[in-house]
Amino acid sequence: MTIRKATIAGALAALIGSAALAQEASTPPPPAGPAEWRAVAPDNLLVIDTTKGRILVELAPEIAPAHVERIKLLAGRGFYDNLAWHRVIDWFMAQTGDPLGTGDGQSWYPDLKGEFTFRRGPDMVFSAVANPTGGPVGFVNSVPVQTQPDALMAGTADHKVHGWGLYCPGVAGMARDEGNDTANSQFFLMRQAYPALDKRYTVWGRVVVGLEVVRALKFSTDPGGIVADPDRMTRVRLASDLSVAERPAVQMLNTASPTFHALVEQARQAKGADFSVCDIDVPVRVNPAA
Template sequence: MRLKALTIGLVLAAAPAAQAQETAATAPVAAPAQAPAQASADWRTVPADNLMIIDTNRGRILVELAPEAAPLHVERMRLLTRRNFFDGITFHRVIDGFMAQTGDPLGNGEGQSPYPDIKGEFTFRRGPETPFTPVASPAGAMLGFMNSLPIQTQPTSLMATTGDHKVHGWGAYCPGVAGMARDDNPDSANSQFFLMRQPYPALDKRYTVWGNVVSGLDVVRAIKVGDGDNGAVTADPDRMIRVRIASDLPEAERPVVQVLDPASAAFRTLADGVREARGADFSICDIVLPVQVSGAPAPAL
């Protein structure tokens, strides 16, 4: 079996805990900005089929899947979730200031699902129909949101010069972004994944982004940090107790997640305030989308 002990591959293997701690210490902190009161039209409801519910012993994490960015990986996450594959699996590798990794049925970094590995989806093609709201346009690029996912993309103006009238885009590894683990083979992702605790832009375009935590980042950051080599959790690791896709639950048991719509005026006011406050230090990771969760609470598991 392929050694998943290489976990997230060459970049992460070269990032010891001390380096990750330094990254956390210097990472941008969201600038204080007071968003205006939002009307009901300012909110976008996450589709139930794109809402992954991860109930852990630390609390509930809600992830919005991003099929526009990584359709093959989203399909795999839905498949494994619907097979109850993730239930009971531990967070076997956790580095403070970096990420929390899970999805290994063996719990040691060497396991995977019985399904074939997935071809890497490190970038995607963004067209005029892709939901995208720009917030900044550094030279030769655009930063913004595709639904709740922070992304970087080539300028929209380039669409007129491409054969498919689309441009490249990729997810930005901000706090809460969900990525797929792999070894040094770029097409070796399978079932192991990680949730970002802090920004780590060195991963951009090298590891597939398939979703974003819309609620429960505090839970991700509360997951027990590793005490072994390269962030391995050697004793009493935290675990996912139950993982479900919201659309597979009865309506009475589904949480309803609404995220401030990037297309709304309220979002524009928020983004402009953060960008102005941060100035030259602005990062797309500085913008934290307001979220409201209603409906069924997390069950006692």
């Protein structure tokens, strides 16, 4: 039997096509880029209702696990309800969490060991925005941080490096006495940047909605900052403890996304030599419940 050339060519083309399809099917698709937005988990979102409005704080268990656990515990037990913003200093911070309202009170739980720094490994998502001499500066979720360079991970026993939160506006810190390990229930929210606090007080989160509320709280002109007729927190709960109907759903712009880095570049161009990580506000989207 004679096999025509055309028949051979057609069979060969079919084989090549089949092989190409098989190769295409076996080749994994290219990895997807980072999502533009990320949802804040309800059990990591602290809802602080105050006499001036609502404040939403994203907790940072990656940075201060023990302090975040304490905040969650006290909020769940209603400890913070109706407590005063007893110490508020303009251009600095607003402090609360004292059942006595004097600065001398605390919860019935033992004091906490300071978490002024944390260990950052290659599995922790960190988005750098600048690389000064002291180490890269950027974000772990919504919290601004500075950290040692990745290159040092190879030389450490746990393959991690030190990082620490930066006291930019909205950052949540834990108050303490003179000793490093004396934080308990009192906390403060930054009204403005104050870098002198870096690595001296534990950072446990950041205000993602309601910084204008923090700045609207009554402040004192007294040197000690004690407010005579203070505003109060009316209710403090995790979003996960609220009913679905009143639970705010928050999304933050992913700090690993191209859109975020474009915003960083805009801020860098606008500020020039004065550029700081504190100049960057991470965009947020919130459902109507907030």
